[in-house]
């Protein structure tokens with residue numbers, strides 16, 4: 185009897201070449217997420233085509249943009265012989281949920297710190313959606329109070345790491361602050377190459393890219409990747425957490441750090457960095473009528489799910505840019521869907537209210 189071939193060990197990693205350098209990478213993505221045209225929305229009068237890159241479908245642990253980032257953090261952790269991933273994020277963070285899943289896939293332990301960033305939410309927000317999944321992945325949860333700053337969050341992460349070291353563990357910390365090495369953004373440098381290939385295969389005339397801009401690694405990685413692979417496509421980052429001035433400074437800093445990490449600080453200039461806070465609404469984790477409308481438009485016209493925290497805002501931006509008379513004739517909008525769908529189940533009451541408001545404003549014929 186021959187022994188069945190065993191899969192690669194959970195701790196295996198490879199390296200990816202970017203700009204002539206090699207970076208450890210632990211494969212986590214299932215296949216190549218589709219790039220597809222939103223047929224019904226694009227057929228409305230006076231709008232450019234919208235193509236959506238389905239990075240909500242990256243697979244691991246219900247997917248999203250964080251899987252691409254975690255490929256490089258997990259690979260790095262494995263290459264250093266670490267045994268535990270540590271990360272911080274808002275209570276309904278997708279990042280911590282995917283980190284918990286990535287740790288399990290790679291045979292590592294995971295500690296996550298949940299930050300109280302959205303006031304006035306119900307119990308479903310605190311225990312459902314991503315939090316349920318964090319617990320299912322068996323992560324150890326820590327909590328950070330509402331008044332703590334972003335810098336405090338990183339200080340606390342380091343304290344958790346020190347505690348684990350004292351117990352003989354070897355933790356790998358994924359910090360939040362923009363001054364830390366943006367290794368996760370390497371995933372979006374590779375994604376940019378993948379998407380340029382898909383645009384060429386579809387023969388699509390894309391004029392601009394729209395994506396959610398939070399920590400800034402997706403935005404910075406994608407922009408850097410486009411320039412590295414020879415594309416001058418403009419990218420608009422839709423602010424989900426900070427105003428446009430703060431976010432512009434953050435993207436500038438992250439692009440600078442990323443350029444140094446890959447030895448190409450020349451790729452992204454100030455004119456490449458475009459952000460808008462027109463769709464930020466009342467702030468992080470809170471929606472405006474326009475962003476609820478974007479979420480329901482995607483669901484009701486395309487059967488496409490968006491999340492309340494990130495993609496309802498970025499898609500509101502994509503819809504507005506596709507309809508803008510000043511730019512719509514230039515070509516299609518490529519919308520990067522970054523996922524976040526488990527949070528839908530933590531916003532049940534708010535989504536119910538948004539649907540009731542939409543139905544009251546536009547009643548169905550009897």
Ligand SMILES: Cc1ncc(COP(=O)(O)O)c(C=O)c1O
Pocket residue numbers: 248249277278279396397398399400401402403491494495522523524525
């Ligand atoms: C669903 C989703 N979209 C977009 C973002 C923003 O990505 P980044 O933090 O890389 O800017 C996040 C970050 O948490 C996210 O969870």
